[in-house]
Amino acid sequence: MIDEPSPRAETASDAESAFKILSHDLRLEILLALWDARDYALSFSELRKAVGERDSGSFNYHLEQLQDHFVMKTDRGYELQYPGHRVLDAIQSGVFHEETSVGPVDLEETCRDCGEPLAFEYGADCIARIRCSDCGNRALEWPFDPGGTAGREPEAIVAAFDRRTRLIWACALDGICPFCAGRVERELTSHVHEQGACVGVIEQLERYDEYFARDHPIITSVDCNRCSFYSFVPVGVVLLNDMVVASRLHDAGLDAEATPLWDLGFVVDAAALSIEETDPMRIEVAIPDVDEELAFTVDEELAVTRKSAP
Template identity: 70%
Template sequence: MSNREEDGVVTDAESAFKTLGHDLRLEILLALWEAPEFSLSFSDLRKAVNERDSGSFTYHLSELQDHFVAETDSGYELQYPGHRVLDAIQSGVFHEQATVGPTELDETCRECGSSLAFEYGTDFIARVRCPDCGNRALEWPFDPGGTASRDPSAVVEAFDRRTRLVWSCALDGVCPFCAGRVERELASSVTDQGTCIGVIEQLERYDEYFARNHPVLVSVDCEHCSFYSFIPAGVVLLTRPAVTARLHDADIRIRDRPLWSLGFVVDEAAVSVQADPVHAEVAIVDTDKPLTFVVDETLTVTASHGE
């Protein structure tokens, strides 16, 4: 959003991108990031970027100052926006492509019992699926930077942890990408008995979503940036300490198991949607003791009556 004025401060996104549209300016940011003390004098910074023309260097440095770069008593340093620019570059999403796998996993498919496999491709989506029956246990975007300096097993673990972090943040109402406000609601495509809620039935792309067979999910939609998605209702249980304690007592140690091994997250049969009032019921299917949790429209989680 450009030319947005809040509290007397005008921000112009287009102007900011133009500021970064010169190779030398990006080289300056990189040089400051790589500096041993995260600060360089004018002359040392100029040497670091190998710019002979003092006038050109002074001009491009001045264009970065007061927002991306700050001048301090010890030299020039990156400001927070400068770090964020480099973070985006290092994520690899603008200029890199990576592939991983297929890598066979220890976990088995809940549909046919075969081993699941992890694969990451050039569409920036990491997938955990069954090569035999095609069951898609879990899919989510992953940055190419997450594959750097990691063997396939470490990439798999990083994907699990990163996905948990993104989902947890979104379910708490904070966008994991821009920190904007996330609107959250239960969403379902079930139409019988008046239980249809949310907007899934209006979105053709939902037919391609990995949890498309789940009767109810949580719709998350950032009010500030482009982030939106549907999250399995069972993931809400992972973000509630009182619930995770109950799961631990039931010998389900959620931090020791990847998302795709948790039946209440990936198994459509573990989740149902109920009306009057609208809520989701999530059954714990990986324990001998029956245990069901209720997720209401405010994402409050309670144990089912009598448990």
């Protein structure tokens, strides 16, 4: 029996080939020149002039290495293709070469543990953090590309972090990887809870001790089958993807769309969650920021239903 290569091995081989194609400075300069061009296209002579390469033969060789995938020859000249855009997107995100810090930026929202103001901070590890400067409570932490800080005032950076985090979570919880569009496996998972039943594998991950929602009795695990994306998402975020829930919250006086993630109690408060059943899994998510008693249940398929009053 012949052992077939694993998908990860094939991916590594394909990636190695792609990186080799992009390994020469001139090839990246060609992509950048096309990106700067009107309609992302230039003639041969215009492109060579744009990158400042005098040797026509050398330029032609490197251009040919990019053709038919990153660059396409068309009636308009040489045109930047979608894969070329994605290469430049990755570079412009800043994650490979930029070290940016922001804050602390004082926020209007207050800590749910002690009532003191929260603050936003961003550092060289590319993690944005919403923390209480008084008691140290970590309300929310999530990766954020350095490119998100460019050209924005601090308040706009905070708003961009909130919006982008929502989009990533919504996409992942919908089963689609926000980075490679691969299939995302989703499941409710936890460490050992009060009934003594073990759900998921969190207890095997030492890094979970550093997770901002580590005190939650249950969270949602998201894991892409294709790329390296995986993480844990608060169960309350599942409610944000349900239009019926959003409408009901609005009727109750809570605009979940306009309220920052770190000020939504059903997202960040461990006390808002309780495990109703373990087989099958059912989680109650209470809404602490409205005047009426309101709660929803999330099942193991991440389906949401309103919990009826007793």
